[in-house]
Amino acid sequence: MLRLPRFSYLRPGSVAEAAQVLSEYGSRAMVMAGGTDLLPKMKRGQIEPEVVISLGHLDELRQIRAVSDGGFEIGACVTLAEVVSSSELRAAYPGYVRAAALVSSPALRNAGTIGGNLCVDTRCNYYDESYEWRKALGFCMKKDGDICRVAPASATCRAIASSDTAPAAMSMQATVVLVGPKGMREVPVASLYQDDGQFYMTKAADEILVSLRMPDPGRWKSSYVKVRNRGSIDFPLAGVAVALQLSGPVVDDCRIIITAVGPQPLDVSHAAQPLLGNRIDDTILEEVAAEAAKPARPLDNADLSYVWRKRMTRRAIEQAVREAAEVA
Amino acid sequence: MSSIGSREILRFSVNGRSHELLVKPYATLLEVLREDLRLTGTKHGCEAGECGACVVLVDGTPQLSCLVLPGQVEGSEITTIEGVSDGGTLHPVQQALMDHGALQCGYCTPGMVLSSKALLDSNPTPSREEIKEALSGNLCRCTGYVSIIEAVEDAGRAMA
Amino acid sequence: MTTVANDRNTDLRVIGKSLPRVDAVGKLIGLTAYADDIELPGTLFCKLLRSHHPHARVLSIDTSAALAMEGVVAVITGVDLPIKYGIMPTSQDEHALENEKVRFVGDPVAAVAAVDEETALAACRVIEVVYEPLEAIESIEHALLPPTDEPIHDYAGPGNIHRMGALEFGEVDEGFAKSSFIREDVFFYEGNTHLPMEQHSAIATYVGDQLTLWSSTQNPHYVHRALSRVFDMPMGHIRVVAAPHGGGFGGKSDPFSHEMAVSKLAMITGRPVKCTLTREEVFYVHRGRHPVLMWVRTGVSQDGKILAMHFRTALDGGAYGSYGPASMLYTGALQTTTYNIPAYRFEGVRVFTNKAPCGPKRGHGTPQPRFALELHLDKIAESIGLDPVELRRRNYVKPYSRTINHLRITSCGIEEVTDQVINASRYHERKKQLGHGMGFAVSSYMCGAGLPIYWNKLPHSECIIQVNRGGVSLYCGATDIGQGSDTVLATVAAEQLGLWPTDIRIVSGDTGLTPVDLGSYSSRVTFMAGNAALQAAKEMRDILVEVVAEKMECSPGDVMVGEGKIGELSFEDAALLAQERLGVLTTRGSYTPPRDIGGKYKAAGVGPSPAYSYSAAVVDLNADPYSGEIRLNKVWIAHDIGRSINSLAVKGQVEGGVYMGLSEAMMEGQLYRNGLHKQPSMLDYKSFTFLEMPEVETFLVDTVDLEGPYGAKEAGQGPLLPVIPAVVSAVYDALGVWVDEVPITPDKIMRALDARAKGREGRYGPKKFPQISYPPIVKVPPFDATSSAF
Numbered sequence A: 001m002l003r004l005p006r007f008s009y010l011r012p013g014s015v016a017e018a019a020q021v022l023s024e025y026g027s028r029a030m031v032m033a034g035g036t037d038l039l040p041k042m043k044r045g046q047i048e049p050e051v052v053i054s055l056g057h058l059d060e061l062r063q064i065r066a067v068s069d070g071g072f073e074i075g076a077c078v079t080l081a082e083v084v085s086s087s088e089l090r091a092a093y094p095g096y097v098r099a100a101a102l103v104s105s106p107a108l109r110n111a112g113t114i115g116g117n118l119c120v121d122t123r124c125n126y127y128d129e130s131y132e133w134r135k136a137l138g139f140c141m142k143k144d145g146d147i148c149r150v151a152p153a154s155a156t157c158r159a160i161a162s163s164d165t166a167p168a169a170m171s172m173q174a175t176v177v178l179v180g181p182k183g184m185r186e187v188p189v190a191s192l193y194q195d196d197g198q199f200y201m202t203k204a205a206d207e208i209l210v211s212l213r214m215p216d217p218g219r220w221k222s223s224y225v226k227v228r229n230r231g232s233i234d235f236p237l238a239g240v241a242v243a244l245q246l247s248g249p250v251v252d253d254c255r256i257i258i259t260a261v262g263p264q265p266l267d268v269s270h271a272a273q274p275l276l277g278n279r280i281d282d283t284i285l286e287e288v289a290a291e292a293a294k295p296a297r298p299l300d301n302a303d304l305s306y307v308w309r310k311r312m313t314r315r316a317i318e319q320a321v322r323e324a325a326e327v328a
Numbered sequence B: 001m002s003s004i005g006s007r008e009i010l011r012f013s014v015n016g017r018s019h020e021l022l023v024k025p026y027a028t029l030l031e032v033l034r035e036d037l038r039l040t041g042t043k044h045g046c047e048a049g050e051c052g053a054c055v056v057l058v059d060g061t062p063q064l065s066c067l068v069l070p071g072q073v074e075g076s077e078i079t080t081i082e083g084v085s086d087g088g089t090l091h092p093v094q095q096a097l098m099d100h101g102a103l104q105c106g107y108c109t110p111g112m113v114l115s116s117k118a119l120l121d122s123n124p125t126p127s128r129e130e131i132k133e134a135l136s137g138n139l140c141r142c143t144g145y146v147s148i149i150e151a152v153e154d155a156g157r158a159m160a
Numbered sequence C: 001m002t003t004v005a006n007d008r009n010t011d012l013r014v015i016g017k018s019l020p021r022v023d024a025v026g027k028l029i030g031l032t033a034y035a036d037d038i039e040l041p042g043t044l045f046c047k048l049l050r051s052h053h054p055h056a057r058v059l060s061i062d063t064s065a066a067l068a069m070e071g072v073v074a075v076i077t078g079v080d081l082p083i084k085y086g087i088m089p090t091s092q093d094e095h096a097l098e099n100e101k102v103r104f105v106g107d108p109v110a111a112v113a114a115v116d117e118e119t120a121l122a123a124c125r126v127i128e129v130v131y132e133p134l135e136a137i138e139s140i141e142h143a144l145l146p147p148t149d150e151p152i153h154d155y156a157g158p159g160n161i162h163r164m165g166a167l168e169f170g171e172v173d174e175g176f177a178k179s180s181f182i183r184e185d186v187f188f189y190e191g192n193t194h195l196p197m198e199q200h201s202a203i204a205t206y207v208g209d210q211l212t213l214w215s216s217t218q219n220p221h222y223v224h225r226a227l228s229r230v231f232d233m234p235m236g237h238i239r240v241v242a243a244p245h246g247g248g249f250g251g252k253s254d255p256f257s258h259e260m261a262v263s264k265l266a267m268i269t270g271r272p273v274k275c276t277l278t279r280e281e282v283f284y285v286h287r288g289r290h291p292v293l294m295w296v297r298t299g300v301s302q303d304g305k306i307l308a309m310h311f312r313t314a315l316d317g318g319a320y321g322s323y324g325p326a327s328m329l330y331t332g333a334l335q336t337t338t339y340n341i342p343a344y345r346f347e348g349v350r351v352f353t354n355k356a357p358c359g360p361k362r363g364h365g366t367p368q369p370r371f372a373l374e375l376h377l378d379k380i381a382e383s384i385g386l387d388p389v390e391l392r393r394r395n396y397v398k399p400y401s402r403t404i405n406h407l408r409i410t411s412c413g414i415e416e417v418t419d420q421v422i423n424a425s426r427y428h429e430r431k432k433q434l435g436h437g438m439g440f441a442v443s444s445y446m447c448g449a450g451l452p453i454y455w456n457k458l459p460h461s462e463c464i465i466q467v468n469r470g471g472v473s474l475y476c477g478a479t480d481i482g483q484g485s486d487t488v489l490a491t492v493a494a495e496q497l498g499l500w501p502t503d504i505r506i507v508s509g510d511t512g513l514t515p516v517d518l519g520s521y522s523s524r525v526t527f528m529a530g531n532a533a534l535q536a537a538k539e540m541r542d543i544l545v546e547v548v549a550e551k552m553e554c555s556p557g558d559v560m561v562g563e564g565k566i567g568e569l570s571f572e573d574a575a576l577l578a579q580e581r582l583g584v585l586t587t588r589g590s591y592t593p594p595r596d597i598g599g600k601y602k603a604a605g606v607g608p609s610p611a612y613s614y615s616a617a618v619v620d621l622n623a624d625p626y627s628g629e630i631r632l633n634k635v636w637i638a639h640d641i642g643r644s645i646n647s648l649a650v651k652g653q654v655e656g657g658v659y660m661g662l663s664e665a666m667m668e669g670q671l672y673r674n675g676l677h678k679q680p681s682m683l684d685y686k687s688f689t690f691l692e693m694p695e696v697e698t699f700l701v702d703t704v705d706l707e708g709p710y711g712a713k714e715a716g717q718g719p720l721l722p723v724i725p726a727v728v729s730a731v732y733d734a735l736g737v738w739v740d741e742v743p744i745t746p747d748k749i750m751r752a753l754d755a756r757a758k759g760r761e762g763r764y765g766p767k768k769f770p771q772i773s774y775p776p777i778v779k780v781p782p783f784d785a786t787s788s789a790f
């Protein structure tokens, strides 16, 4: 049986206390919400905290609240399943809820949280196996080694951004509330990530994600399309979140976020320009998708060929725009 | 704050019986059930959240016991396969799986039973699509799934 | 499910009914103890240290740090287990722990027994092994070249060639010369693995010179033999128990390192020792489907009759022999059991590579050539403008005939299974429509191998029935790996004794208690153990009937058996009466396949079977012309089962076979990168979830085989075979491109579409077959018909 290494388990009584112990232990500690990402990685020796600080039991992190400006604040430890079963969220943010519903399998969604999902580790098939396996392959920069195996010339790790909900939250211009030793701050989800598969988050290691603030959807309609091998369990091979505003059949505004095609989710809304002021048709959509998929840089470190994944990104963009606009 | 340095007493209830157990903080619920309580009906196929063989119900909700720490189930009510049938009477899901020939080696069966039971407890008349979706994290290598879908549909009817 | 009955024998009471498995309840309530669930007082836990080099000499192993660790009780290396073993007499090439050199990443070099798994693992990590890496061989092409360092093995050869074969039946050159159309194709079938849900596990005790091993094995008898060899111990001092089994599919058919290691450690420590593999280790243990490169050339007459066929295969065997010599021959053996091929030449080679060893997986050696053959026939049909179903029908074998390679065909429902799926699916009424397609294929499979794995004249299956104080126990070495063999045995006996299957206590798969059955491989158990059980049960019935007849003062022929009664007496009273007179009642049964079912040439041992099952499938799917993504709509499968012993169980086997065929056709692959398994996890080794699985409509065709128990044939492997080519054929139907390689993933389909869009051939697959110096062809004289019934 694959087992966890030894560690100490702390169960703080509040977020404030959690933040305090996290900064005390520094890099020796990590927080855990559902544990569905952290625990398998600890079992495989990819992540080795000596202290695990549990957050999942903190009621203050488990609320979904409608806020006065018309948006919602979702506690970091609300599970993906709770998001999926919330009819209010589904009505307001169909793209985000769809993304949550497409994460892995039902039992995993009963444990996995939205905060953990935003912070989920990047993936790479030179990295996501056991210690023994990585030793046989040769360690890489992301853990225990010094070069990138998939892109040896790269100065940074190119592991793949794999959160399904991050792009969907970004498409709604959501923000997150972080609490750290220096207090609380609110930052856009979009600014949480950077182009480095090893240090994939911009937030400080001792900052705790407290909640996700989804703004008033107003007229924004949204969708999320996930490309993967199987209909369940699997991480995205490409993911596209789209948010749209329409006047009748005419597009007023459109945001497109793509993910799983590089170390961070990418905002490629600039490519939607040709859609603005127009009806959605195949020609425009093809043009938009081609442009939007340009920054996608899938590498040979996930399932199926990267050429296919790149092309599927285009296809997923087209599909996501159509779904957001509810046109067939 | 409570901390579990090396061991802690864990209070939880399994199949209606409460336990106070000295556990290691890093032994998963799967290990606690199988090794400490010797409830070996809960199976394991990957220990990494990828197969569904280890599914148990925590307060009625299916969870992958290989990814649950004991500290996370403090005070919870856990149902394992050993607690599903009522004395000598099989639960309708178990009965239907048996009648439909929906188990062969039986290794995925405990996880299937618990995922199905949780589904039917919340939705006694699921569509085929809903059944497939609800069980989509439970792999089975023997049956081809077809008979399991039929069985769960039938069990729902029997429970209604 | 529809059953097409061909006989009127309706007085069967339990045979053929849809009844639950006899072992269902224990599994449903979590009480069945699989190997890893067994724990004995004082059990120690074992972990194996495995090589992280694909090919390397072992220069030294230092276990002192491990031995010094608290909680470590014993550490062993190859020095402690010097005797080699292997499943086949000709491939005794494995050490339980390798001491001189390692041949793949995952090859075990040391084993630790400790108070818990955590300690054992930690101890493995401090064992110091010094390796000298050698050139790693990673592909068939590479293995065919002369090695730069040294061959992987110092037997067989030349170089890394393990086995070769070259046979010709009939006049092949003449056949081609007469042909009006000749076609050649090249195919590749990627290797894949069994992925049983249960990870292999074994626990051993050694008490008073008696070694007992409980293991998740399909073949306790062969493990028994291997243990006896490795420990140089009499078989009588060893007992191997096949624990309730969490899925095999061929993957638990070899004797394994962990079984040897726990046995040795139990001997050293005097305590029970258990080893349960991790999922990653299960991928290394493997013994799964061989990657096979295939070339086939066929000549047909104007009206589509096959006149000659030349079939070449090259198998990537991985690091050890395993069942390889048989696997290689199987890639050439069963082409002839579906089609009448008057002239047939086969050349095959199996090479060693530095990968996890390949072996038997469901269909052993035959899904690969079946895939190639069926698609090749599709292509021929298209080339000569004939409907693919019609082309096949023109070449179907006839019941009760001999194939050119001397195999005896008896009952044969190939026409009926074809009719069933073609009619039900309305295959010929489908409309040509871009993105939608249907594919059809047929196949056949053995009901057990005609010969045992090692040469001996003993029965292949034996069975004892004991009736004691009214209770019935049936003892048989057969191993229920989920396929339902316990249920089959109970049903066969129940029918004869007028009881219900659950009235029979089955004791199976235990070399200490049960007579030998060779094991759960090659779909042999229903046929062979079923016959052994039938014989024993008939004899028991005769004894009981006779005693009752005497008491009733009537002739035995007037004693009715059924509904729990023997004549006027209840079964129990009849049994007590008989026991009063005769003492405890025991009867025996055994089965040995007939001798004349195959040829007498060298290599004739692979292919013969007392009967063949037949299957046909139609797959209906949508394939996206942009992305190559496939959505399966429905599969129609018809299977010639002879007769179902339990139709619910047969349906389950058929559906399971369809599932496994679809999953491996579309996503499963045991892939390597830099000599290392690319994805040893259940997340990354893809297999179908509920959501990929389409609707399946099953048709069971009864042909009532003359030799099968009650006419039964196999169902465990055959129904997988036609599904794989049918998927690929349906994709061609939908998109007009060929993917001559499985798994048929969307990116491969996209490559084929791209090629066509660029004006090239709309195809993805191997370009050419390598130059191989096969041995000189052995021309086999025609079968001597005078020595056989037909």
Ligand SMILES: Cc1cc2nc3c(=O)[nH]c(=O)nc-3n(C[C@H](O)[C@H](O)[C@H](O)COP(=O)(O)OP(=O)(O)OC[C@H]3O[C@@H](n4cnc5c(N)ncnc54)[C@H](O)[C@@H]3O)c2cc1C
Pocket (backbone or CB within 6 Å): A030, A031, A032, A033, A034, A035, A036, A037, A038, A039, A040, A055, A076, A077, A080, A102, A103, A104, A105, A108, A111, A112, A113, A114, A115, A116, A117, A118, A119, A120, A121, A162, A163, A164, A165, A207, A208, A209, A210, A233, A234, A235, A236, B048, B049, B050, C683
């Ligand atoms: C088989 C399998 C399949 C999966 N498939 C998918 C998939 O398809 N899509 C997908 O997006 N994910 C997938 N996941 C990953 C993961 O399960 C989910 O992303 C899940 O939502 C993570 O949430 P969690 O609460 O379990 O995170 P945890 O495991 O608890 O934490 C994940 C990371 O986030 C950090 N973290 C968690 N909460 C906070 C917080 N509040 N503040 C700061 N840091 C925090 C942790 O320190 C850790 O680094 C899969 C996992 C498995 C095992």
Ligand code: SF4
Pocket (backbone or CB within 6 Å): A123, A124, A125, A126, A127, A140, A141, A142, A143, A147, A148, A149, A150, A151, A156, A157, A158, A159, A197, A198, A301
């Ligand atoms: S992208 Fe490169 S550095 Fe990052 S995990 Fe993969 S191989 Fe390692």
Ligand code: FES
Pocket (backbone or CB within 6 Å): B043, B044, B045, B046, B047, B048, B049, B050, B051, B052, B053, B054, B055, B064, B065, B066, B067
């Ligand atoms: S053992 Fe928990 S999901 Fe596989």
Ligand code: FES
Pocket (backbone or CB within 6 Å): B102, B103, B104, B105, B106, B107, B108, B109, B139, B140, B141, B142, B143, C197, C246, C247, C482
């Ligand atoms: S019955 Fe064997 S894995 Fe499901």
